[in-house]
Amino acid sequence: MTVAVEDKGPVGALAGRVDPGALVWAGVVIFGALCVAAQGAAPWIAEYPAAWTLPVAAWTNAVMDSLVRHTDFFFRAIAWVLEWPMVALRDLLVWAPWPATVALFTVIGHRAGGGKIAAFTFATLMYMVIVGYWEESMNTLALVGVSVPLSVAIGFGLGVLAFRRARAKSVIMPTLDLMQTVPAFAYLIPILLLFGFGPVVGLIASAIYAAPPMVRNTVLGLERVPSDVKESAAMSGCTPRQRFWWVEAPTALPQIMVGVNQTTMAALSMVIIAAIIGGFGDIGWEVLSSMRKAQFGQSLLSGIVIALMAMIMDRISAGFADRTRGADLKEASHGAGWLARNRHLAIALSAFAVGVLLGWVAPIFQEWPKALIFYPAEPLNGIVDYLLTDWGREIDAVKNAVLFFVMLPLRIGLQDAVAPFTFGFSLTPEMIAGYWAAAAALAGWLVWRGRFFGAVGLLVGAGLLFFGVSGTPWPAFIAVVTALAWSAGGARTAAFAAGSLGFILLTGAWEPMTRSVYLCGLAVAICFALGGGLGVWAANNDRVSAFLRPINDTLQTMPQFVILIPVLMLFQVGEFSALIAVILYAIVPPIRYVEHGLRNVSADVIEAAEQMGVSRRQMLFQVKLPLALPIIMLGLNQTIMYGLAMLVIAALVGTKGLGQQVFLALGKADMGMGLVAGLSIALVAMVSDRILQAWSAKRREALGLG
Numbered sequence: 001m002t003v004a005v006e007d008k009g010p011v012g013a014l015a016g017r018v019d020p021g022a023l024v025w026a027g028v029v030i031f032g033a034l035c036v037a038a039q040g041a042a043p044w045i046a047e048y049p050a051a052w053t054l055p056v057a058a059w060t061n062a063v064m065d066s067l068v069r070h071t072d073f074f075f076r077a078i079a080w081v082l083e084w085p086m087v088a089l090r091d092l093l094v095w096a097p098w099p100a101t102v103a104l105f106t107v108i109g110h111r112a113g114g115g116k117i118a119a120f121t122f123a124t125l126m127y128m129v130i131v132g133y134w135e136e137s138m139n140t141l142a143l144v145g146v147s148v149p150l151s152v153a154i155g156f157g158l159g160v161l162a163f164r165r166a167r168a169k170s171v172i173m174p175t176l177d178l179m180q181t182v183p184a185f186a187y188l189i190p191i192l193l194l195f196g197f198g199p200v201v202g203l204i205a206s207a208i209y210a211a212p213p214m215v216r217n218t219v220l221g222l223e224r225v226p227s228d229v230k231e232s233a234a235m236s237g238c239t240p241r242q243r244f245w246w247v248e249a250p251t252a253l254p255q256i257m258v259g260v261n262q263t264t265m266a267a268l269s270m271v272i273i274a275a276i277i278g279g280f281g282d283i284g285w286e287v288l289s290s291m292r293k294a295q296f297g298q299s300l301l302s303g304i305v306i307a308l309m310a311m312i313m314d315r316i317s318a319g320f321a322d323r324t325r326g327a328d329l330k331e332a333s334h335g336a337g338w339l340a341r342n343r344h345l346a347i348a349l350s351a352f353a354v355g356v357l358l359g360w361v362a363p364i365f366q367e368w369p370k371a372l373i374f375y376p377a378e379p380l381n382g383i384v385d386y387l388l389t390d391w392g393r394e395i396d397a398v399k400n401a402v403l404f405f406v407m408l409p410l411r412i413g414l415q416d417a418v419a420p421f422t423f424g425f426s427l428t429p430e431m432i433a434g435y436w437a438a439a440a441a442l443a444g445w446l447v448w449r450g451r452f453f454g455a456v457g458l459l460v461g462a463g464l465l466f467f468g469v470s471g472t473p474w475p476a477f478i479a480v481v482t483a484l485a486w487s488a489g490g491a492r493t494a495a496f497a498a499g500s501l502g503f504i505l506l507t508g509a510w511e512p513m514t515r516s517v518y519l520c521g522l523a524v525a526i527c528f529a530l531g532g533g534l535g536v537w538a539a540n541n542d543r544v545s546a547f548l549r550p551i552n553d554t555l556q557t558m559p560q561f562v563i564l565i566p567v568l569m570l571f572q573v574g575e576f577s578a579l580i581a582v583i584l585y586a587i588v589p590p591i592r593y594v595e596h597g598l599r600n601v602s603a604d605v606i607e608a609a610e611q612m613g614v615s616r617r618q619m620l621f622q623v624k625l626p627l628a629l630p631i632i633m634l635g636l637n638q639t640i641m642y643g644l645a646m647l648v649i650a651a652l653v654g655t656k657g658l659g660q661q662v663f664l665a666l667g668k669a670d671m672g673m674g675l676v677a678g679l680s681i682a683l684v685a686m687v688s689d690r691i692l693q694a695w696s697a698k699r700r701e702a703l704g705l706g
Helices: 009-014 020-038 056-095 098-113 115-130 134-164 166-181 184-195 199-223 227-235 240-269 271-278 283-292 296-323 327-331 343-361 377-390 392-412 429-448 452-467 474-489 491-506 510-539 542-557 560-571 575-586 588-599 603-611 616-645 647-653 658-668 671-702
Strands: none
Touching: 020 452, 020 474, 056 134, 056 184, 056 199, 056 671, 098 115, 098 296, 098 343, 115 134, 115 296, 134 166, 134 199, 134 240, 134 271, 134 283, 134 296, 166 199, 166 671, 184 199, 184 271, 184 647, 184 658, 184 671, 199 240, 199 271, 227 240, 240 271, 240 296, 271 283, 283 296, 283 560, 296 377, 296 542, 296 560, 377 392, 377 560, 392 452, 392 510, 392 560, 392 575, 429 452, 474 491, 474 671, 491 510, 491 671, 510 542, 510 575, 510 588, 510 616, 510 647, 510 658, 510 671, 542 588, 560 575, 560 647, 575 616, 575 647, 588 616, 603 616, 616 647, 616 671, 647 658, 658 671
16 A cells, blocks of 8 residues: 655655655665766766767857848847937936036935935935046946836836736746846847947847846736726726726836836946946946956945945835835825926926036036045055955965865865865775765664655765765766756656756756856855854844844845955955855845744744743744745745856856856857856756745645745
């Protein structure tokens, strides 16, 4: 008789009960052992032969070459049309005296969120003036000022289409999933080939990259319009067009404004990336050029401009989104005059006019004098020199310890990493036998205790540590991931995982994929350990939560390139620098999701546990964490997404893998190479997303959380 039981493994089987999951994982362990044993006789198991790969990159390049030849005139015409508004806005912003622009945006900040945002906006813009980056900042603002409206228009149109047409939605939404997981660098290659080189190419890349959040929020906002609101509009005799523009769109406006906020941030995050193919003296180009020269002070000062600009736009756009939710919209009464209804607009225009007049009257208001520029780049460079001179030995010791004892074994395995140069000794046959005997004994003890899946996890982990991610036979790797997907989400998830890994294998991207998985996996593990601990602390201490909140906000709004600056200067080029950069970028989601999950555990459950007399430790590990686990797993999902998104940027500081493949493809304008590497990163992201989403949904159902 065969029935499903809890995690009893072979112990349960001996009692006449078999768990299908146990059989699958037992088969995976046996299959992996056979692959390891057979790779000496069959080298193709250890390394997939290059002769067996499909020339997808070459096919893609052939198609792209044909497309460019036949459509070059059309896309260059679009570029020429889009260049005019950007040049006009750039010339206007550069021409306007700095007091006029500062006053205008300060009033806009006050309108969005009151005095605090206005003061922050004023201080931020004055920083750009005082450090001498005003013109470069205005050039960047011109790019964002054209790309954001373009992204909003495209995203809103596609969102409305997806909302109204189910067939269109079935195409648009999966496309958005792919667009948001493909690295931004991969966007630049076809855009560069179709539109040529120059600032407008950066504009188009920013507009395309920033459109998906607008599409999603438009669809979400329109779907959340209450049915009774629609019925009231229909009963009032509205035509379909009137119902949409007068009823549905205004009701969905708060969510649509969230999309505008996210689109603005996405467009700004492309500033430095766009400078690679279209730099024209904007702040992104300043960051990029100073990083190439290893000038810490210059790159940090210019990077702070981008971070501050991101914070301004985030707070202003979020402020306007919040205003649409409140009663503030009703302040413009029907009986009031134009001036009363638009007083902030009138004040902004007046302030701008006064600023222009001041620029005409006094030269200091037209252009900030060079004598008054405060540019502490050299002192900042001196700090780096001091750290490298006085603390260089300690920094190198930490870096080498992590490289030799953590990163190298995980990548190439203990069998190759343990050597006299690193560990001080070599592995002997007796040591290897003892390693596997200890692993087998511990696995056997877990089976005896009824923890079969724990034993499987131990054996898989032992094999991964011994052979390394890059040294694990590819059939065993695929089998483990497919079994994991099947356990989490069933046959469809398993088929998607196997198909995705099969694509990566057949296109020749397997080796760089394993290097990316090893680096991203290690960074995610560290992020979740550190971030999870901070999240637990913040959930139990309001002061810690208040302290971490602005740090999290800063890390999330700071463009990816800016994070590289201190890492590159302190640790130089290499995989350790890439690891630190990924950790800094991906550590925010575990902090926020762990804190959110723990703070939202039902008060009734906590009260019941307290009445049972549980200790604080029991409350955390036996009550709160199990109930918060579905939300925490979503945080793990986001951490993986952030880590993968940083891989291409981290390629600039020395990492090898899929990120480097994308970056090299951009330098060669190799569409095929970029497509294969970009799709491989996207597929890794989508596989991990589906596994974690399915597992989280299963846990929520098991806990009765809906």
